Amino acid sequence: xxxxxxxxxxxxxxxxxxxxxxxxxxxxxxxxxxxxxxxxxxxxxxxxxxxxxxxxxxxxxxxxxxxxxxxxxxxxxxxxxxxxxxxxxxxxxxxxxxxxxxxxxxxxxxxxxxxxxxxxxxxxxxxxxxxxxxxxxxxxxxxxxxxxxxxxxxxxxxxxxxxxxxxxxxxxxxxxxxxxxxxxxxxxxxxxxxxxxxxxxxxxxxxxxxxxxxxxxxxxxxxxxxxxxxxxxxxxxxxxxxxxxxxxxxxxxxxxxxxx
Numbered sequence: 001x002x003x004x005x006x007x008x009x010x011x012x013x014x015x016x017x018x019x020x021x022x023x024x025x026x027x028x029x030x031x032x033x034x035x036x037x038x039x040x041x042x043x044x045x046x047x048x049x050x051x052x053x054x055x056x057x058x059x060x061x062x063x064x065x066x067x068x069x070x071x072x073x074x075x076x077x078x079x080x081x082x083x084x085x086x087x088x089x090x091x092x093x094x095x096x097x098x099x100x101x102x103x104x105x106x107x108x109x110x111x112x113x114x115x116x117x118x119x120x121x122x123x124x125x126x127x128x129x130x131x132x133x134x135x136x137x138x139x140x141x142x143x144x145x146x147x148x149x150x151x152x153x154x155x156x157x158x159x160x161x162x163x164x165x166x167x168x169x170x171x172x173x174x175x176x177x178x179x180x181x182x183x184x185x186x187x188x189x190x191x192x193x194x195x196x197x198x199x200x201x202x203x204x205x206x207x208x209x210x211x212x213x214x215x216x217x218x219x220x221x222x223x224x225x226x227x228x229x230x231x232x233x234x235x236x237x238x239x240x241x242x243x244x245x246x247x248x249x250x251x252x253x254x255x256x257x258x259x260x
Contacts, residue, residue: 026052026053026054026055027054027055027230027232027233028054028055028057028230029054029055029056029057029082029083029230029233029234029237030057030059030080030081030082030083031045031056031057031058031059031081031082031083031084031085031237032059032060032061032071032074032075032079032081032083032084032085032086032225033058033059033060033061033071033084033085033086034060034061034062034063034071034085034086034087034147034220035060035062035145035147035178035193035194035196035197036063036087036111036147036148036194036196036197036218036220036255037085037086037108037109037196037220037250037255038060038196038197039196039199039200039253039254040109040196040241040246040249040250040253040255041058041085041241042058043249044240044241044246044249044250045058045237047249048237048240048241052233052236054233054236054237056237059074059079059081061073061074062145062146062147062175062176063086063087063090063091063147063148064087064090064146064147064148064151065146065147065175065176066146066175067146067175067176069176071084071086071090072090072093072094075094075099075225076099078227080227080229081225081227081228082224082225082228082229082230082231082233082234083222083223083224083225083228083234083237083238084100084222084223084225085108085220085221085222085241086220086221087147087148087218087219087220087221088105088107088218088219088220088221089148089219090148091105091221091222091223092105094223095223098226099225099226099227100223100224100225100226101223101224101225101226104222104223104224104235104238105221105222105223106221106222106223106238106242107219107220107221107242107258108220108221108222108241108242108250108257108258108259109219109220109250109255109256109257109258110217110218110219110220110255110256110258111194111195111196111217111218111220111254111255111256112194112195112209112210112215112216112217112218113149113152113153113192113193113194113195113209113210113215113216113218114192114193114194114195114198114206114207114208114209114210114254115190115191115192115206115207115208115209115210116179116180116183116190116191116192116193116198116201116204116205116206116207117183117189117190117191117204117205117207118183118184118186118189118203118204118205119184119202119203119204119205120205121189121205123205123207124138124139124190124207126207126208126210126211127211128211129161129211129213129214132161132210132211132214133161133163135190136158136161136163136167136190137163137166139170139189139190140170140189141170141171141172141187141188141189141190142167142170142171142172142188142189142190142191142192143171143172143173143174143179143182143183143187143188143190143191143192144171144172144173144174144179144191144192144193145173145174145178145179145192145193145194145197146173146174146175146176148194148218149192149193149194149197149216149218150173150174150179150192150193152216152218153192154167154171154173156216157210157214157216158171160214161214172188178193178197178198178201179191179192179193179197179198180193180197180198180200180201180203180204181201181203183203183204184201184202184203184204185203191204194218194254194255195209195254195255196253196254196255198254199253199254219258220255222238222241222242223238224238242259243259244259246259247259
């Protein structure tokens with residue numbers, strides 16, 4: 001009996017050591033991400049954690065802009081991070097600065113710009129370029145993001161329609177907050193942001209994407225930060241979210257996966 005008890009104790013101790021070793025060997029991967037890919041990332045991160053035992057720590061910030069939480073500003077301050085997921089051309093700037101490993105970049109998905117109104121409000125006509133233009137002229141207030149979609153709306157879309165001057169007094173950029181929330185509170189009649197960023201917001205109705213002739217597709221990309229403390233685990237996560245198996249999750253969030 002004593003021999004059996006001793007053997008049982010040895011087995012339990014060994015199992016405990018192995019379990020501790022497994023936990024101790026798990027990597028913590030810090031992922032800094034902008035809103036466009038966030039919904040897909042959150043679901044994919046849970047699956048990656050389940051399959052690998054590694055832990056994903058998510059840090060949110062805009063792909064660009066002057067706010068302290070914008071990803072480029074956080075990177076410049078030296079915040080610890082392993083993976084960035086953000087607008088492709090903004091990630092390209094970080095590569096030029098030596099902040100992200102050049103050959104680690106992977107384009108994950110592309111997303112178009114959408115329009116939203118407060119839940120229950122009449123949906124304006126945006127079925128054609130002229131109808132869309134008239135909707136903007138009639139709107140009392142318009143909000144757009146401080147990231148890629150907002151930059152496009154304010155610097156290219158409005159001038160292209162010839163209404164930049166008319167928009168100045170009634171449109172504004174929203175920093176560090178989803179535009180949908182501003183619309184849901186009734187602080188803007190119309191809001192523009194990536195479709196994938198509008199979908200998770202309650203209290204709004206999505207009118208639809210911009211007319212095809214005016215649409216602008218933004219590519220979201222991932223890359224390994226040069227100062228990563230967990231480069232191998234970080235590379236594994238980038239490979240996971242860029243694989244064909246991740247495409248259905250990405251597509252259902254309103255984006256178009258770019259996995260080959």
